[in-house]
Amino acid sequence: MKQFLFFIRKEFLHVWRDKRTLLILFGMPLIQILIFGFALTNEVKNSHIGILDNAKDDASRAVIQRLEASRYFEVVENISSNATLEPTFRQGKIKMAVVFPVGFQNELLHENKSTIQLIADATDPNVANTLVNYASSIVMDYQNDMRGRLDLPYAINTELRMLYNPQMKGSYSFVPGVMAMVLMLVCAMMTSISIVRERELGTMEVILVSPIVPMRVIVAKMVPYFLLSAVNIASILLLSVFVLDVPIQGSLVLLVSECLLFTVSVLALGLLISSAADSQQTAMLISLMGLFLPTIMLSGFMFPVENMPIPLQVISNIVPSKWFYYIVKNVMIKGLGFDFVWKETLILGAMTVFFLAVSVRNFKTRLE
Amino acid sequence: MRSLLILLEKEFRQVFRNSAILRMIFMMPAVQLLVMPLAADYEVKNVKIVVVDYDHSPYSRKLVNKITSTAYFTLVDYTDSYNKALTLVEKDQADLVLQIPSAFEKQIVREDKSTLFLAINAINGTKANLGSAYLRSIIADFNQEIRLDWVQFPRMNPQPVIAISSINWFNPLMNYRFFMVPGILVILVTLVGAFLSALNIVKEKEVGTIEQINVTPIRKYQFILGKLIPFWVLGLVILSIGLLLSRLVYGILPAGSFLTIYIYAAIYLLAVLGLGLLVSTFANTQQQAMLLSFFMMIVFILLGGLYTSIDSMPEWAQWFTKINPVAYFIEVMRMVVLKGSTLHDIRFHILATFGFAVILNGLAVWNYRKRS
Amino acid sequence: MKAIEVNNLTKRFANFTAVDHITFDVAEGEIFGFLGANGAGKTTAMRMLCGLSLPTSGEAMVAGLDLNTHAEKIKRRIGYMSQKFSLYEDLTVRENIRFYGGIYGLTNAEIKSRTAEVLANLNITNEANVLVKSLPLGWRQKLSFSVAILHQPKIVFLDEPTGGVDPITRREFWTMIYEAASKGTTIFVTTHYMDEAEYCHRVSIMVDGRIEALGTPKELKANFNAEGMSDVFLKLARKAKRGDD
Numbered sequence: 001m002k003q004f005l006f007f008i009r010k011e012f013l014h015v016w017r018d019k020r021t022l023l024i025l026f027g028m029p030l031i032q033i034l035i036f037g038f039a040l041t042n043e044v045k046n047s048h049i050g051i052l053d054n055a056k057d058d059a060s061r062a063v064i065q066r067l068e069a070s071r072y073f074e075v076v077e078n079i080s081s082n083a084t085l086e087p088t089f090r091q092g093k094i095k096m097a098v099v100f101p102v103g104f105q106n107e108l109l110h111e112n113k114s115t116i117q118l119i120a121d122a123t124d125p126n127v128a129n130t131l132v133n134y135a136s137s138i139v140m141d142y143q144n145d146m147r148g149r150l151d152l153p154y155a156i157n158t159e160l161r162m163l164y165n166p167q168m169k170g171s172y173s174f175v176p177g178v179m180a181m182v183l184m185l186v187c188a189m190m191t192s193i194s195i196v197r198e199r200e201l202g203t204m205e206v207i208l209v210s211p212i213v214p215m216r217v218i219v220a221k222m223v224p225y226f227l228l229s230a231v232n233i234a235s236i237l238l239l240s241v242f243v244l245d246v247p248i249q250g251s252l253v254l255l256v257s258e259c260l261l262f263t264v265s266v267l268a269l270g271l272l273i274s275s276a277a278d279s280q281q282t283a284m285l286i287s288l289m290g291l292f293l294p295t296i297m298l299s300g301f302m303f304p305v306e307n308m309p310i311p312l313q314v315i316s317n318i319v320p321s322k323w324f325y326y327i328v329k330n331v332m333i334k335g336l337g338f339d340f341v342w343k344e345t346l347i348l349g350a351m352t353v354f355f356l357a358v359s360v361r362n363f364k365t366r367l368e
Numbered sequence: 369m370r371s372l373l374i375l376l377e378k379e380f381r382q383v384f385r386n387s388a389i390l391r392m393i394f395m396m397p398a399v400q401l402l403v404m405p406l407a408a409d410y411e412v413k414n415v416k417i418v419v420v421d422y423d424h425s426p427y428s429r430k431l432v433n434k435i436t437s438t439a440y441f442t443l444v445d446y447t448d449s450y451n452k453a454l455t456l457v458e459k460d461q462a463d464l465v466l467q468i469p470s471a472f473e474k475q476i477v478r479e480d481k482s483t484l485f486l487a488i489n490a491i492n493g494t495k496a497n498l499g500s501a502y503l504r505s506i507i508a509d510f511n512q513e514i515r516l517d518w519v520q521f522p523r524m525n526p527q528p529v530i531a532i533s534s535i536n537w538f539n540p541l542m543n544y545r546f547f548m549v550p551g552i553l554v555i556l557v558t559l560v561g562a563f564l565s566a567l568n569i570v571k572e573k574e575v576g577t578i579e580q581i582n583v584t585p586i587r588k589y590q591f592i593l594g595k596l597i598p599f600w601v602l603g604l605v606i607l608s609i610g611l612l613l614s615r616l617v618y619g620i621l622p623a624g625s626f627l628t629i630y631i632y633a634a635i636y637l638l639a640v641l642g643l644g645l646l647v648s649t650f651a652n653t654q655q656q657a658m659l660l661s662f663f664m665m666i667v668f669i670l671l672g673g674l675y676t677s678i679d680s681m682p683e684w685a686q687w688f689t690k691i692n693p694v695a696y697f698i699e700v701m702r703m704v705v706l707k708g709s710t711l712h713d714i715r716f717h718i719l720a721t722f723g724f725a726v727i728l729n730g731l732a733v734w735n736y737r738k739r740s
Numbered sequence: 741m742k743a744i745e746v747n748n749l750t751k752r753f754a755n756f757t758a759v760d761h762i763t764f765d766v767a768e769g770e771i772f773g774f775l776g777a778n779g780a781g782k783t784t785a786m787r788m789l790c791g792l793s794l795p796t797s798g799e800a801m802v803a804g805l806d807l808n809t810h811a812e813k814i815k816r817r818i819g820y821m822s823q824k825f826s827l828y829e830d831l832t833v834r835e836n837i838r839f840y841g842g843i844y845g846l847t848n849a850e851i852k853s854r855t856a857e858v859l860a861n862l863n864i865t866n867e868a869n870v871l872v873k874s875l876p877l878g879w880r881q882k883l884s885f886s887v888a889i890l891h892q893p894k895i896v897f898l899d900e901p902t903g904g905v906d907p908i909t910r911r912e913f914w915t916m917i918y919e920a921a922s923k924g925t926t927i928f929v930t931t932h933y934m935d936e937a938e939y940c941h942r943v944s945i946m947v948d949g950r951i952e953a954l955g956t957p958k959e960l961k962a963n964f965n966a967e968g969m970s971d972v973f974l975k976l977a978r979k980a981k982r983g984d985d
Contacts, residue, residue, distance in 0.1 A: 041493070091714075113531060143529065147528070155482075302675065583791065
């Protein structure tokens with residue numbers, strides 16, 4: 001037992017001595033949380049638009065004023081003619097153009113009807129859709145005000161409630177995802193690299209001829225990264241609660257134990273990679289291609305799983321981070337209890353046991 | 369000149385002998401271009417709706433029919449318990465709850481007014497935004513139909529109507545992949561440029577061959593050029609493979625000219641290679657180089673506007689995109705591929721990127737000391 | 741003319757003087773042994789003479805050129821073989837020779853003829869197209885040396901060239917050194933093997949950044965009243981205050 005503690009101490013020293021790596025390991029979650037929490041949002045606002053005002057009358061100016069006042073738009077270009085419309089788009093200056101016809105107000109007053117044209121840059125289809133929706137509703141508001149706010153008969157109103165995320169913050173879906181990403185990186189990538197490095201340097205041999213039980217060597221390697229992950233989990237949760245205002249709706253104990261379960265499963269994956277890789281570069285490549293990319297692409301935190309083609313949806317089931325993401329989202333954001341996530345927890349647990357079993361077996365056969 | 373050729377010959381030999389690099393060069397475009405656009409589909413379709421109908425009137429059924437007849441919504445349940453509906457949302461089996469109050473029809477007819485209640489899972493913001501917008505416009509249509517049933521509007525409508533016609537330029541089919549694929553090409557080129565060049569130089573440091581090079585008459589600039597040119601070429605090769613794949617798999621043919629893309633990419637690669645070079649001057653081991661470039665790439669790519677609109681970012685993040693070469697290239701690719709922008713249209717992008725190239729390479733050369 | 745003339749050469753790092761005002765010269769065609777315990781400063785001194793590290797103060801003339809002003813030109817006239825293995829493991833023997841020949845400005849014809857020469861001398865003509873990493877260590881060291889003198893430099897610097905090599909290969913290696921010296925190449929060599937020090941024409945011994953002894957092995961043994969070079973070395977090294985680093 002005392003030997004074992006010596007080993008853990010040695011592993012800690014390794015991690016602790018490499019200040020540059022340590023800085024990145026602790027800095028990474030911090031920066032990611034800040035970027036995801038503050039900079040990335042699916043909300044569309046301050047979009048640059050251009051105006052082609054062929055009317056230049058009171059009505060067109062009134063609509064433009066409303067567009068300018070809205071937080072969704074920023075009028076950056078006054079387009080002089082139809083001919084300059086396309087070049088303005090091509091230079092990437094605007095995402096939408098609002099075109100008023102000649103005699104806009106006149107038509108409205110005398111013919112009771114006029115048409116505003118919205119030209120959207122559909123390069124990003126969602127943004128285009130959203131912008132057209134916003135602009136239409138602003139124009140509609142103006143039209144209703146023009147009519148003098150008459151209450152229409154037979155009206156159906158709608159009352160909208162945003163569940164779980166009333167302020168529509170991007171961070172709500174990102175926090176669980178960042179957690180999965182950081183744990184993947186710290187546990188799987190760093191563990192596998194550190195084991196492979198010992199083999200590359202030949203120090204593994206020296207350790208293995210010492211009287212310590214080989215399995216303990218492996219456990220000792222995992223302990224510092226396990227603790228490092230625990231620190232990262234704590235810092236991510238603290239940041240999200242106190243900086244991003246993403247509250248923990250469900251049970252903290254449940255959330256933390258799920259995180260620790262995931263940590264163990266990822267550590268087992270790291271061990272598995274280390275037994276398959278023969279050089280640090282290969283270990284990095286495998287962790288990157290086999291763990292990190294699937295976490296980003298298939299876990300559902302950046303891209304909705306239900307939109308994917310069926311084969312990808314099937315594959316996504318073997319990505320542990322998918323289940324982890326689902327659990328954290330439900331427990332942390334929706335505040336659901338264990339009875340809602342027990343199935344997913346079971347799957348994750350089974351995966352963990354499987355990975356551990358395979359990697360321990362692989363490690364043993366490599367020793368012989 | 370001859371020294372440079374000799375250096376290049378050696379670098380190319382080494383690259384083509386390294387199976388890890390070769391795998392990365394040819395697997396990455398394939399995997400990323402084939403899987404990523406399929407996975408990265410933000411298009412909002414199949415919003416799963418559950419209707420809680422407390423009314424069970426002809427009107428309520430008519431409304432439900434109208435909603436389910438559109439392509440956007442899939443009805444997952446039709447129930448009369450709000451709690452049951454909410455459970456479905458909690459289990460992620462539904463995105464949106466539409467609650468029709470009891471006496472919905474009566475209220476409309478007798479009191480001229482009724483209120484529908486929508487609850488939407490807002491964890492996924494895009495879906496919540498667009499889903500509720502679609503649903504509201506369907507309800508508005510429905511409202512209009514009812515009104516026409518009951519009210520005989522005067523023949524000459526005294527009220528002004530502003531009609532809105534909207535056109536979608538550059539991507540009329542609203543294909544989300546046309547948006548993602550050019551962006552993914554940028555990521556590929558960037559990874560090869562920054563990652564591989566950094567790792568390559570650091571490896572010479574780690575192995576110790578750089579010492580030997582330093583005592584030879586090779587000049588600093590020759591050594592650096594010898595390292596940069598192969599990866600510059602590789603970057604352009606990857607770009608070509610990527611463009612070919614996106615043509616074959618997704619049918620994307622740039623609206624602008626290939627020449628514009630290549631000219632910009634050639635300058636862009638200079639900047640990214642400079643970045644890799646800079647990283648290599650800071651790192652002593654491949655592990656450090658890897659972690660450092662990985663860290664920077666994540667920040668650059670996430671803040672590059674690949675997934676989310678730069679306009680929506682807070683001011684500090686927008687300032688950062690001004691010094692983020694990845695953001696420029698993503699914009700240029702989308703402009704040239706989808707909008708057919710010309711060299712003249714992207715002249716400022718070219719200028720800025722050239723500036724990065726000069727600054728990054730300058731810093732790297734300054735930092736790379738042959739003699740200490 | 742002297743191949744190397746060093747005058748009060750000094751290198752300081754922060755608050756540590758690695759090389760402290762050393763002065764010596766090396767004659768053309770001489771085999772000069774540069775000895776010292778680990779941490780005595782000999783690698784630093786050698787790196788300065790090769791132009792890898794800038795002197796803090798002092799002058800040196802290497803191959804007839806001033807180190808402080810013509811470091812880049814000096815590089816054309818010298819060869820260097822470092823402690824770490826200096827060939828590219830993922831290139832073949834022939835490719836390595838071609839590469840180093842090319843960067844020293846040899847013509848293709850010269851490279852071709854010298855490659856044949858080297859392969860024949862080392863008796864590895866059959867292994868010409870084998871990756872260097874699959875060669876045994878002894879062969880690699882001899883190949884490194886051949887590559888370091890491929891461009892026929894005036895001086896060749898060898899930094900512990902025979903570390904980890906078996907006695908037979910070491911003897912062969914020294915035969916190669918003698919051969920090069922007999923053709924007029926000056927050899928500047930550091931080593932930890934005292935039997936090798938006996939092979940040198942003249943030897944200097946560094947202690948704590950200074951040169952404490954300089955002369956032929958015979959003179960040194962007489963001065964220090966010692967049996968062999970090992971004794972000389974031990975007597976000097978015991979005075980060292982700096983630890984092993």
